[in-house]
Amino acid sequence: MLEYSVLLLLRRQPCYANDIIKQLKEADLIVVEGTLYPLLTRLKKDGLLSYEWRESIQGPPRKYYALTNDGTVALKAMDDTWTSLVRTVEVLKLVHS
Amino acid sequence: MLEYSVLLLLRRQPCYANDIIKQLKEADLIVVEGTLYPLLTRLKKDGLLSYEWRESIQGPPRKYYALTNDGTVALKAMDDTWTSLVRTVEVLKLVHS
DNA sequence: CTATAATACCTTGCAATACATAGTACCTAA
DNA sequence: TTAGGTACTATGTATTGCAAGGTATTATAG
Numbered sequence: 001m002l003e004y005s006v007l008l009l010l011r012r013q014p015c016y017a018n019d020i021i022k023q024l025k026e027a028d029l030i031v032v033e034g035t036l037y038p039l040l041t042r043l044k045k046d047g048l049l050s051y052e053w054r055e056s057i058q059g060p061p062r063k064y065y066a067l068t069n070d071g072t073v074a075l076k077a078m079d080d081t082w083t084s085l086v087r088t089v090e091v092l093k094l095v096h097s
Numbered sequence: 098m099l100e101y102s103v104l105l106l107l108r109r110q111p112c113y114a115n116d117i118i119k120q121l122k123e124a125d126l127i128v129v130e131g132t133l134y135p136l137l138t139r140l141k142k143d144g145l146l147s148y149e150w151r152e153s154i155q156g157p158p159r160k161y162y163a164l165t166n167d168g169t170v171a172l173k174a175m176d177d178t179w180t181s182l183v184r185t186v187e188v189l190k191l192v193h194s
Numbered sequence: 195c196t197a198t199a200a201t202a203c204c205t206t207g208c209a210a211t212a213c214a215t216a217g218t219a220c221c222t223a224a
Numbered sequence: 225t226t227a228g229g230t231a232c233t234a235t236g237t238a239t240t241g242c243a244a245g246g247t248a249t250t251a252t253a254g
Binding site (some may be wrong): 001004005008009012027028029082084085086087088089090092093095097 | 098101102105106108109124125126180181182183184185186188189190191
Binding site (some may be wrong): 131138155179 | 229230231232233234
């Protein structure tokens with residue numbers, strides 16, 4: 001689900017790690033560095049994300065991650081998976097109430 | 098989410114492992130023995146489930162698991178957590194579309 | 195010029211979860 | 225008494241998330 005959330009975020013525009021953490025927090029999802037960095041590295045390794053270095057106004061340069069074509073395809077698949085999971089829970093709620 | 102699903106199932110009536118696997122499959126959730134048994138043991142250990150042995154028509158006796166009071170309380174909390182997660186994803190979908 | 199603080203990225207170790215696989219125990223029927 | 229089906233259990237592995245600590249770059253204060 002976190003992977004899915006990150007891809008959703010990056011659909012709009014490239015972001016770097018702290019951007020992502022901040023935006024997830026705005027959606028009530030608390031994620032820390034130790035979780036996000038390995039996740040971004042993994043998604044990059046799997047070809048779903050790419051990154052480019054951009055200089056910062058203040059501080060060291062940042063890795064701005066963006067969706068690749070494969071990432072867009074994977075995101076569509078996750079859309080279906082997520083929808084299916086939500087539906088599963090709905091069914092369980094209804095049938096066993 | 099699987100934990101949540103199992104508690105939802107057991108809300109209606111006590112079930113044993115194969116019952117649960119079958120009913121989850123009917124809701125399009127594939128779970129295998131190696132996953133479910135440790136999960137049931139854990140929920141029992143945490144006091145969310147109790148079980149009683151019942152004889153079977155054919156084969157060895159079965160452990161029928163049921164929600165405890167603590168389990169019912171935990172289920173309510175999971176309801177909120179799940180609703181929150183679903184809402185989070187909805188927000189991410191809308192804001193970043 | 196150096197030291198400090200802030201920012202950004204990365205690594206390591208641990209715990210929890212899910213799976214594959216194999217194993218044990220019980221019951222019925224041939 | 226043995227074979228097969230059912231039910232429960234145990235072990236090892238991969239993945240995921242977190243805590244904690246570490247490295248590198250930049251700006252600012254002394």
